[in-house]
Amino acid sequence: MRRGRFTGYWLMAPAALWLALFFVIPFYSLLATSLFDPEGSVLTGYDVDYRFANFVDALDQFWEPLFRSLWYAAVATAICLVLGYVLAYAIAFKGGRWRNFLLVLVIAPFFTSFLVRTLSWKLILADDGFVVDTLQFLHLLGEDGRLLATPVAVIAGLVYNFLPFMVLPLYASLEKIDTRLVEAASDLYASPTRGFLKVTLPLSKPGVVAGTLLTFIPAAGDYINASLLGSPNQRMVGNVIQNLFTSTGDYATAGALSVILMAIIVAMVMVYIRTAGTEELV
Template sequence: MAGVASTSRQQSKWTPYLMIFPALAYLAVFFVVPFISLFTTSLSSTEGSIYLPTLTFDWNFSNYTHAFSAYQDPILRSFGYALATTVLCLLLAFPLAYVIAFKAGRYKNLILGLVILPFFITFLIRTLAWKTILADDGFLVSTLGSVGLLPEQGRLLSTGYAVVGGLTYNWIVFMILPLYVSLEKIDPRLIEASKDLYSSAWGSFRKVILPLSLPGALAGSLLVFIPSVGDFINAEYLGSTQTTMIGTVIQKQFLIVRDYPAAAALSLGLMALIVVGVLAYTKALGTEDLV
């Protein structure tokens, strides 16, 4: 009996490791290995023709300095667009999430379904639809021009406004859902207690609802900001050469120019900047609860 108990304890000891092994193997194959490959590529030098380049690993850190000095404007533009997109998503998503959580009643599931419904259509098709909506001869531009909101011969397409608008539309659902989850978890008795203590509606919102919704705001901001920085579809189809984002630069460096070390250096540098920004933002917001 003692031997059986010992064997059972040993099996139970290894059970958690066996359960997480598939996830660890997946991460090793699809994250660790590509990351190491990208890192070695970023420190390599290229030789040969553009059609058949040869990489030589030689700790060439000049790839980083060259890449960031040559493409400083797209990097700053990408972070600016992503920040504007995150703020717009937060401002637009919070009222909708609040209504769904507290005011929708039996229509809550219906509204959530309508929010998610556009995302059954592929990302590219949604972006191309906005290209049609914002076209110079389209209804929106002519309407805004007729009421004086656009100057004569003014346009929306191929501008930074179009890129930010496309990013906002494509990523706003990732702000709505975390905010809704945070707001929906708030105990209504807390709001009633604040009113019993003679708090105004604004006071209850500022001191009860807003602080308790911060985890959702933080999670939504990360889910919107991170993909927005690296996005290139919206800049490609809704923008112009003056609105190029760093994702487009990296794509062209990999697939057209075939300067693999520069593309890898830009990718890793962008990743590092995002991580630093996320850590600073998380610390400034003062919460680690993302659920």
């Protein structure tokens, strides 16, 4: 537009190069790793012998944590959608001049360390803690029932940690809605509920799609919540991949599992976007 024809290229080049080298090309390395001969080791090096059997082995051994990850992430995303919608709606339509301040509060949990925050859930859900005692008093939880080391604790942690990722895109699309449209619906004798279902909700769809994706994807790959709040029975696919890479040193299987996780997520995202029918996602 202005200055030389090449200014755009020069400005873009450093970031583009960085992302190409350390984001795009690594995917190729990962794919190569997943086809390694599993007999090698980090020290002696690996041979790429197009061993697609790695994928079969990985699925055969670890289908359970893989499936569990997707399931926990889906449940956590659904809960986040409900909680996040309420909060985003309240800020967008009832926040008034406090909107920006409330938004800062939404991202404020990010300011303490992820791990320290998750550890504090360990205290909140502890066996003789307030929450467990109350639930036991209400007989919602058995005498020696507990929350830690159960799926409930892991999902609660996931919901908590990824809720801001749901609220921000929801807020962004709710805030754009022209309130006159909702008023028009009410002028035409729509009840508030009907007005919400027929006007507000459809108009906020881009936010719903973006929010669910931004919550589901990191939740499916997370293993911090499963490790700190769960037991080995709640092991997620991230735990397995991390262990295979750092402890066992089985790069081939770890690589294959990573590729499978990414492929499933990409496939789900594409189907989801197609059925949800939004182009203005980004």
